[in-house]
Amino acid sequence: MTDNFTSRLSEYIDDELDAGERAAVETHLEGCAECRESLDGLRRVVARAGDVTDAPPDTDLWPAIATRIGAAPAQRPPVWQRRVSFTLPQAVAAGLVLVLGSAIGVWTLVSGTAGGPAAAPDATRAGVVRANLADETYDHAVSDLELVLAEGRDRLNPRTYAVIERNLRAIDRAIAESRRALEADPGNVYLNNHLATARQRKLSLLRHATALAHTEG
Amino acid sequence: MFDTIVGRTHPMFAATAMVVGLLAVPPQAAAQPAENGRLQLGTTDTDKTVDVARGARLTLDNQAGEVVVRTWDRDAVRVQARHSTREQVDVSVSEGQVRIRPGRNGRWGAHGSIDYQITVPAWMPVRLSGTYLFATLEGVQSEVSAETVQGDVVVRGGAGQVTARSVEGLVTVNDAKGRIEARSVDGDVTITGCSGDIVADTTDGVIRITGSAAMSIDASTIDGDIVFDGTVNNEGQYRMVTHDGDVYMRVPENTSATVSIRTYEGRFTSSYPVELSGDYQRGRRVSFTLGGGAAAVEIEAFDGHIRILKPSDALPDPTAKR
Numbered sequence: 001m002t003d004n005f006t007s008r009l010s011e012y013i014d015d016e017l018d019a020g021e022r023a024a025v026e027t028h029l030e031g032c033a034e035c036r037e038s039l040d041g042l043r044r045v046v047a048r049a050g051d052v053t054d055a056p057p058d059t060d061l062w063p064a065i066a067t068r069i070g071a072a073p074a075q076r077p078p079v080w081q082r083r084v085s086f087t088l089p090q091a092v093a094a095g096l097v098l099v100l101g102s103a104i105g106v107w108t109l110v111s112g113t114a115g116g117p118a119a120a121p122d123a124t125r126a127g128v129v130r131a132n133l134a135d136e137t138y139d140h141a142v143s144d145l146e147l148v149l150a151e152g153r154d155r156l157n158p159r160t161y162a163v164i165e166r167n168l169r170a171i172d173r174a175i176a177e178s179r180r181a182l183e184a185d186p187g188n189v190y191l192n193n194h195l196a197t198a199r200q201r202k203l204s205l206l207r208h209a210t211a212l213a214h215t216e217g
Numbered sequence: 218m219f220d221t222i223v224g225r226t227h228p229m230f231a232a233t234a235m236v237v238g239l240l241a242v243p244p245q246a247a248a249q250p251a252e253n254g255r256l257q258l259g260t261t262d263t264d265k266t267v268d269v270a271r272g273a274r275l276t277l278d279n280q281a282g283e284v285v286v287r288t289w290d291r292d293a294v295r296v297q298a299r300h301s302t303r304e305q306v307d308v309s310v311s312e313g314q315v316r317i318r319p320g321r322n323g324r325w326g327a328h329g330s331i332d333y334q335i336t337v338p339a340w341m342p343v344r345l346s347g348t349y350l351f352a353t354l355e356g357v358q359s360e361v362s363a364e365t366v367q368g369d370v371v372v373r374g375g376a377g378q379v380t381a382r383s384v385e386g387l388v389t390v391n392d393a394k395g396r397i398e399a400r401s402v403d404g405d406v407t408i409t410g411c412s413g414d415i416v417a418d419t420t421d422g423v424i425r426i427t428g429s430a431a432m433s434i435d436a437s438t439i440d441g442d443i444v445f446d447g448t449v450n451n452e453g454q455y456r457m458v459t460h461d462g463d464v465y466m467r468v469p470e471n472t473s474a475t476v477s478i479r480t481y482e483g484r485f486t487s488s489y490p491v492e493l494s495g496d497y498q499r500g501r502r503v504s505f506t507l508g509g510g511a512a513a514v515e516i517e518a519f520d521g522h523i524r525i526l527k528p529s530d531a532l533p534d535p536t537a538k539r
Contacts, residue, residue: 009494009504013502014502037510038475038504038506038510157348157366157367159367159385160366160367160384160385163384163385163402163403164384164402166403166421167402167403167420167421167439170420170421170439170440170461171420171439173461174439174440174460174461174519177460177519177520178519181481181500185499185500188499188500189500189502190479190481190500190501190502190517191481191500194460194481194500194517194519197437197458198439198460201420201437201439205402205420208384208402212366212384
């Protein structure tokens with residue numbers, strides 16, 4: 001095994017090599033069984049990462065909630081009317097429709113399955129989710145979920161609400177640190193994935209918390 | 218927890234109902250001798266046993282209280298509950314399901330706390346849910362699900378799909394096999410002696426996976442350490458990710474794994490002699506092999522220390538560190 005090439009295998013997988021380096025590694029791989037074996041091992045590790053994150057959150061309480069409230073979502077009024085014009089069941093239904101819609105949109109966004117520009121993965125980097133630092137869709141979805149959560153705050157135990165807020169702040173810190181790092185190193189594969197995962201975690205927690213806020217009493 | 222949607226009521230009405238309910242308590246039920254011999258006002262006991270056919274499932278919704286589920290060798294479910302005299306316990310059996318839930322007892326308002334001791338056949342799948350629920354399940358050899366918001370969940374046993382979740386509580390799973398899912402938001406997750414596929418997740422908590430022979434592990438936290446102490450299967454795949462915590466992996470000397478590590482601002486040390494495939498930090502993936510490199514291990518710690526330990530090394534106590 002040639003150390004010079006061994007040390008490039010991770011970069012080769014992540015497509016962090018330029019065309020010349022890539023060609024050199026591929027030429028070497030053709031004649032080096034040991035490096036091919038190492039590459040296979042690395043690929044299995046990377047493939048594992050791709051298998052992990054895209055399952056829908058198991059916190060999805062929506063089906064049960066929908067059943068209980070009749071699953072007949074009321075027509076959603078403008079945001080500025082919501083607080084004054086909704087009865088409780090309507091608020092629950094409208095809020096959860098909003099949650100569901102937002103979550104689905106952003107879920108597809110961060111999981112890289114949407115076709116939008118923010119979610120479009122770099123085709124040359126398998127398994128990498130490109131995070132977009134100026135991601136209005138994500139920000140809007142988070143805002144919507146936070147609004148719905150705030151509206152349901154009175155129905156959550158204050159201690160639970162405080163715990164959720166504290167954990168959202170912890171995730172926000174992780175997102176902020178990842179963003180700062182990514183601004184300095186935009187092409188960094190790890191940072192892109194790490195930021196996307198942190199965002200996904202925030203959405204999952206918001207969605208879970210919002211569902212709780214509309215089921216607790 | 219879903220019952221409360223329809224049960225929600227105006228606080229004044231609830232208060233009125235509470236007063237009326239208290240006044241309506243029969244005198245003989247208003248004072249019951251507690252186990253310690255002292256009188257305990259307004260409590261009563263429910264004790265029901267129902268026969269069940271193989272294949273039946275148990276579902277329990279309990280807004281608040283402690284639930285302990287144990288097993289016996291009878292094809293029957295025994296429900297013992299201690300609760301306010303204003304509460305009822307409804308045990309129904311239909312369509313292969315035993316359902317336990319608080320009865321309405323002709324009143325509105327949120328249910329009070331009910332403590333249960335339930336005995337089930339070991340083969341019976343069990344599902345518990347509640348908001349202020351503390352759940353302990355021991356010896357069930359089938360699917361298990363326990364979900365709460367405020368409260369700890371302890372599962373000893375379980376096979377197939379084993380789910381234990383809390384928002385602000387400790388989650389512990391011991392000796393389960395199958396697909397094990399242990400999640401908290403603001404609590405530690407501890408998994409011991411389990412086999413199969415393990416998913417462990419928390420936001421602000423420590424994840425400990427010890428004595429397990431899992432084929433796959435996916436452990437993730439934001440603000441906590443991850444401790445793995447066990448064997449690595451040659452065909453296994455293991456992933457441990459934290460943002461602001463350390464990862465400790467203590468494995469036997471005969472471990473065969475390709476280990477990939479990534480950290481941005483953290484450090485890496487290993488008690489085993491390893492040759493890294495490049496400089497680490499700044500998120501660059503580096504890898505090394507232990508033994509023949511058979512299993513796939515991926516470790517990420519954005520701002521933490523990644524340590525590979527030998528069995529002779531002491532494991533740190535993340536709780537003390539926190």
